Amino acid sequence: MTTGLPPSLAANPRLSTWLAPHPDGTFDLRVGKVELGQGIVTALTQIATQELGLRAGAVRPVAANTEISPDEGVTAGSLSVTFSGAAVRRASAEVRLLFLRAAAARSGVSPDEITFSDGTFAAPGGRPYGYGDLVDNVDLDIEAGDEALAVAFLPIGEATSMSRVDLPDKIFGRPRFIHDLTFDEMLHARIVRPPGMGAHLLGAPVDEVAGLPGVEHIVRDHDFLAVLATREGLADRAAARLAAGATWTDTEPLPDSSRLPDWIRSQETESSPIRKDGAVHGTGSTTMSRTYSKPFVAHGSIAPSCGIARFAGGRLEVWSHSQGIFPLRAATARALGLEVEDVIVQHVEGAGCYGHNSADDAAFDAALIATHVPGRHVRVQWSRADELRWEPFGPAMIGDVTATVGDNGRVSDWTYDASGNGHTARPGYAPAHGLLSDAHRAGVDRVPPAIDPPPARGYGSARNAEPTYDFARMDITTHRLLAMPIRSSALRSLGAHLNVFALESFMDEIAEATGQDPLAFRLAHLTDPRARDVLTTVAEAAGWGSPTAEGVGRGISYSRYKNRGSYCAVIAEVEAEEAVHVTRLTIAVDVGRVVNDDGVRNQIEGGAIQSTSWSLLEQVAFDRSRITSTDWEAYPILRFSDAPRVDVHIVSRPDEPPLGAGEATQGPVPGAIANAIHDAIGVRVRNLPFTPANVVAAIDEA
Amino acid sequence: MPETTQLNVNGRTREVEVPPETSVLEVLRNDLGLTSPKFGCGLGLCGACTVLLDGRPTYACDTPIEYVGTAEIETLEGLGTEDAPHPLQTAFLDLQAGQCGYCVSGILMNAAAFLRANPRPTRDEVAAALDRNLCRCGTQQRFIDAVLLAAERSG
Ligand code: FES
Ligand code: FES
Numbered sequence: 086m087t088t089g090l091p092p093s094l095a096a097n098p099r100l101s102t103w104l105a106p107h108p109d110g111t112f113d114l115r116v117g118k119v120e121l122g123q124g125i126v127t128a129l130t131q132i133a134t135q136e137l138g139l140r141a142g143a144v145r146p147v148a149a150n151t152e153i154s155p156d157e158g159v160t161a162g163s164l165s166v167t168f169s170g171a172a173v174r175r176a177s178a179e180v181r182l183l184f185l186r187a188a189a190a191r192s193g194v195s196p197d198e199i200t201f202s203d204g205t206f207a208a209p210g211g212r213p214y215g216y217g218d219l220v221d222n223v224d225l226d227i228e229a230g231d232e233a234l235a236v237a238f239l240p241i242g243e244a245t246s247m248s249r250v251d252l253p254d255k256i257f258g259r260p261r262f263i264h265d266l267t268f269d270e271m272l273h274a275r276i277v278r279p280p281g282m283g284a285h286l287l288g289a290p291v292d293e294v295a296g297l298p299g300v301e302h303i304v305r306d307h308d309f310l311a312v313l314a315t316r317e318g319l320a321d322r323a324a325a326r327l328a329a330g331a332t333w334t335d336t337e338p339l340p341d342s343s344r345l346p347d348w349i350r351s352q353e354t355e356s357s358p359i360r361k362d363g364a365v366h367g368t369g370s371t372t373m374s375r376t377y378s379k380p381f382v383a384h385g386s387i388a389p390s391c392g393i394a395r396f397a398g399g400r401l402e403v404w405s406h407s408q409g410i411f412p413l414r415a416a417t418a419r420a421l422g423l424e425v426e427d428v429i430v431q432h433v434e435g436a437g438c439y440g441h442n443s444a445d446d447a448a449f450d451a452a453l454i455a456t457h458v459p460g461r462h463v464r465v466q467w468s469r470a471d472e473l474r475w476e477p478f479g480p481a482m483i484g485d486v487t488a489t490v491g492d493n494g495r496v497s498d499w500t501y502d503a504s505g506n507g508h509t510a511r512p513g514y515a516p517a518h519g520l521l522s523d524a525h526r527a528g529v530d531r532v533p534p535a536i537d538p539p540p541a542r543g544y545g546s547a548r549n550a551e552p553t554y555d556f557a558r559m560d561i562t563t564h565r566l567l568a569m570p571i572r573s574s575a576l577r578s579l580g581a582h583l584n585v586f587a588l589e590s591f592m593d594e595i596a597e598a599t600g601q602d603p604l605a606f607r608l609a610h611l612t613d614p615r616a617r618d619v620l621t622t623v624a625e626a627a628g629w630g631s632p633t634a635e636g637v638g639r640g641i642s643y644s645r646y647k648n649r650g651s652y653c654a655v656i657a658e659v660e661a662e663e664a665v666h667v668t669r670l671t672i673a674v675d676v677g678r679v680v681n682d683d684g685v686r687n688q689i690e691g692g693a694i695q696s697t698s699w700s701l702l703e704q705v706a707f708d709r710s711r712i713t714s715t716d717w718e719a720y721p722i723l724r725f726s727d728a729p730r731v732d733v734h735i736v737s738r739p740d741e742p743p744l745g746a747g748e749a750t751q752g753p754v755p756g757a758i759a760n761a762i763h764d765a766i767g768v769r770v771r772n773l774p775f776t777p778a779n780v781v782a783a784i785d786e787a
Numbered sequence: 788m789p790e791t792t793q794l795n796v797n798g799r800t801r802e803v804e805v806p807p808e809t810s811v812l813e814v815l816r817n818d819l820g821l822t823s824p825k826f827g828c829g830l831g832l833c834g835a836c837t838v839l840l841d842g843r844p845t846y847a848c849d850t851p852i853e854y855v856g857t858a859e860i861e862t863l864e865g866l867g868t869e870d871a872p873h874p875l876q877t878a879f880l881d882l883q884a885g886q887c888g889y890c891v892s893g894i895l896m897n898a899a900a901f902l903r904a905n906p907r908p909t910r911d912e913v914a915a916a917l918d919r920n921l922c923r924c925g926t927q928q929r930f931i932d933a934v935l936l937a938a939e940r941s942g
Contacts, residue, residue, distance in 0.1 A: 122887025122924055248883060255888030256879050257872075258823030258863030262889065265822040298788075298806070317817060318809045321829075387827050387835060387923040388889050437887030437924040469828040683883055687929070691886050694925030717832040717921060725917040728927035 090230050091171035093117070097155030098228040100183075103176040104133070106225070110204070110217030112137065112144045112180075116173060117157025118165045119149050121408065122437035123747050124249055124684040125165045129173050131247040131681055136177035136239055137216070139204050141247050149432040151414050159409035159511065161440070161575065162543055163650055163745025166680055170743060174238065180225060182234045187222035188214045241739070246683035251434065263391045263406050263433035268462035271393075272301055273317045274454050275324035276522070277310040278471055281711040282570065283337030283530040286310060290330035297323045304457050308333075309526040311454055313463065336710045337530050339570050346378050346483045346772075349504050354564035357537075359547045362558035364498035369489040371599060377486070377587035379773040380704035381571055382479040383720060388436030389467040390447035390476075394455035401428045401455065405448035406435025409511065413445050416512030417452050420523045428452075439695070441574040443467060443476040445512050446521040453522055470715035475521055478705050479576025480506035480535065482546070484587035488556075494599050495609060497557045501550055503584055504564040507535035508545030510574035521572075534569040538579075543647040549581035549752060552588055553645050554610035571707070577692070578751035581646065582699070585752025586759065586773065589642040593760040594769065603641050603760065604629055616645060618736050619654040619673040626734050627656035627671035636660055637668070638765025642756030646749045651676045652736075653749040655693070657729075657757035661765045665775045667697050667729040667758055674733065674749055677741035688746040690731045696754035698723035701775055792852055796821070797865030803852070811855060812836045812847035815862060823863035823892040827921070834920030837893035838862050844897045844919060863892045866899055875899055878937035879930075886924035894920045898934045908938060 090098065097103070097117070105113040114133045120126040126146045134144045147154075157169055181201070188206030189196040191214060199206050207213040254261040279286065286308045294312060295303055299319030304311045312327055314320035340348035366372045393404040401423060407413045410430040418425045435444060451465040467475075482505035489498040510519055515533035518524040524532045537545030544550070546563040563580075576582075596606035604624050611617050620643055624630075633639050638661065643654040652675040660666045670693050679685055702721050706714035714720035755773060762780070763769050770783040789804045796819060803818045815821040815838065827835030829848045836848040839861035867873030875895055878884070885891050894917060901908070901916040908916070913934045914927075922930065 122889075124886070246883075248880070249885070252880065252883060252885050252888060253869060255885055255891050256876050256895070257867070257869055258821075258892055260822045262825070264825065265816075267817070316805070316809075316813070318806065318813050385923055386889075387833060387887075387921060388825060389827070434887075436889035439923075466826070469830065469832075687883060687886060687926075690928055691925035694927055695923070698925070716830055717828060722921060722923060723925075723927075724921070725914040725927045725931065726911070728914070728925075728931075731928055 093172035101225040117155040187219045271462040272313040273320040281336030284333040287332040306526040307528040359561040364558040364560040369491045371490040374487040379583045384442040389472040390443040392448035392451035394451035396455040439577040449520040474712040477574030480573035482583040506573040508579040510535040546580040549584045578748040581752040585644040586755040589756025623654040623673035638761040640760025642753040651744045651749040655753040655757040657761040659761040675736040677744040692750040700755040807853040834893040874937040878933040884929040884933040890922045
């Protein structure tokens with residue numbers, strides 16, 4: 086391994102893995118990161134295009150595949166542009182220099198005499214060579230990191246915005262999504278799920294359904310039940326008949342959804358100290374304690390999950406919109422008793438993915454069923470109800486915080502405890518039964534409890550649990566539940582959603598209790614100039630301190646994602662009458678060097694509007710035996726008329742490394758909205774979401 | 788039992804042999820290869836499957852083909868092409884309106900019908916019209932801006 090290579094390139098050092106040149110001077114770019122609707126493939130294509138010195142369109146991204154793509158793990162955590170981007174840039178620079186060497190050899194001069202401009206290499210007065218002219222003279226089947234290349238990057242111009250490579254297909258209605266993929270003689274499968282976890286299948290009208298039109302096969306394996314038919318509609322009808330006639334044992338009991346914080350407190354947990362300075366409380370002029378909470382929240386992709394598979398000759402091919410095709414391949418092989426080399430996973434775009442949803446489960450469903458009908462392509466599409474009932478949710482959490490403020494009005498001591506289920510249950514997180522149907526066919530009562538990612542991956546429950554403010558002493562602890570009656574895993578920003586909401590609400594409460602302006606109070610605890618800049622930028626843009634209209638409240642909030650990623654400050658304006666309405670979000674972000682300006686704006690706008698939806702409306706509903714919020718009426722999300730105006734201000738840092746933007750707003754938005762609600766109506770709402778019921782409960786408690 | 792049904796789709800007569808209760812969405816996607824309308828919920832609650840039936844935005848997922856009769860079905864494939872784009876498609880590209888884009892087809896069809904009836908809408912009118920569609924990626928602001936831009940340019 087060569088030192089100094091970006092980690093992703095060091096792990097996949099063959100240049101030919103990344104870039105394949107064509108005689109017409111264009112390149113194929115292969116990355117291990119996948120398009121989730123966030124525009125990452127466009128950003129990486131832009132980096133390669135710029136570093137190869139080519140024009141837009143000359144580099145074509147190829148969808149990731151476990152056979153040919155670099156293994157870059159999971160596409161998550163707002164890390165893609167930082168890590169994959171560094172690898173792509175370095176690989177592209179080395180490729181350019183190898184072509185420059187070849188041009189020198191063809192011209193009979195030394196490499197330092199070659200000049201490169203506008204995609205061509207030329208010796209003084211000699212003929213210019215394009216990449217296409219030199220394809221046969223360059224062997225990219227070598228490892229990156231040849232010291233003799235003396236890699237120098239091309240100067241990066243102004244942040245440009247290459248157009249999204251995938252949008253034209255979507256705007257002109259061309260097939261692009263996994264849902265649009267079709268194969269000859271493909272069978273359509275539908276899964277008949279148990280009513281809830283722990284319900285075991287007693288019987289089903291298998292013989293009757295086998296005789297229905299179009300039905301080709303029924304798969305029953307313990308609690309896993311699926312039907313295959315020649316047409317989608319026929320598969321739907323057969324599945325409905327099977328479901329209507331199936332009998333199951335009772336489910337494992339679910340917690341009381343109206344008392345989630347009590348349930349969390351009653352559970353056995355594993356505690357992890359994140360930081361321990363020995364905070365002391367009760368000694369300053371003010372000591373305050375508060376508790377904040379969030380419910381279970383759904384990913385709720387607008388498309389249900391889909392997977393396609395074919396098993397033939399001992400080899401399994403899988404098509405999936407997974408976030409991590411390599412971990413999915415390993416987990417699938419293990420569950421089905423196949424060699425990893427005999428499983429191929431091809432990524433195909435799905436609808437927007439905001440964390441670990443049921444994409445992997447659907448891929449495994451297809452794989453499992455395909456082993457029962459060798460040679461046939463099997464397409465599984467989940468129902469909307471199954472998607473909203475069985476996807477792994479963002480876990481419910483509570484945050485208990487105590488702060489002591491000195492006579493100088495500064496926080497001296499801070500204690501924070503975050504509790505809830507872990508934040509990752511991705512394929513491979515547990516030795517077995519992590520994939521939903523693998524649990525069902527094993528007949529287990531519950532899936533293994535989710536874990537938390539390690540500090541190097543930015544934590545899970547502890548993500549942003551530690552304030553980035555300058556407090557003298559902080560004690561931070563997380564408590565991960567050891568049982569998981571409601572399946573949970575990674576949802577955009579993980580623990581940062583609740584932790585930042587709690588921290589930023591509490592900062593406002595302390596400022597109010599000690600008679601300080603919320604902005605000035607935050608700035609008094611921040612020495613990092615980049616943090617201060619986003620706060621002062623947002624304050625100026627939103628007119629902080631100016632009077633608001635009658636009935637309108639304004640609130641501010643800030644965080645640095647993962648304490649080492651993007652900086653983000655938000656000012657929300659709300660009207661709170663019958664319901665809370667967020668009219669405007671003004672956002673300042675510092676994402677380091679901006680690779681694609683419009684891509685960053687699009688991600689920030691989208692993240693902010695989605696987080697507004699979480700904040701105002703979203704909570705998974707369940708009774709004591711099953712999830713009940715199984716359609717868009719029972720699980721409402723924000724509609725067009727309720728979407729706030731979002732103004733994004735980017736604080737430019739061309740000399741800093743690029744940081745991801747995708748999750749920066751998730752925590753600050755509920756903080757800013759909560760603080761704005763207080764400004765509007767004088768009530769502190771500490772339990773998400775800010776539904777009329779929770780606002781009224783907060784008024785009653787006050 | 789499959790029956791032969793004639794449908795008018797994007798200005799052409801198409802014939803399919805499918806059970807009459809089959810949804811318009813399934814026929815368009817799986818029998819006619821027009822995959823622009825998407826399955827999102829199957830319940831008429833998200834708008835991903837929106838097509839136009841005689842110009843009216845309609846949820847194709849819960850409309851059986853036996854109800855269509857001679858009505859003209861319009862899908863995104865018939866709205867415009869890269870060479871001859873509809874003004875909405877141009878505006879969506881110019882503003883890069885879309886994240887995952889799964890909702891885009893239904894939104895474009897709904898917006899196309901809306902602009903025919905209301906060529907100079909206000910922002911609130913556009914938002915209210917698009918309330919038939921859900922977008923989970925939070926692209927609402929760009930979609931509204933793009934519809935307004937298309938209206939302005941056509942004005
Ligand atoms: S798929 Fe038709 S409305 Fe949702
Ligand atoms: S852009 Fe993804 S659902 Fe709208």
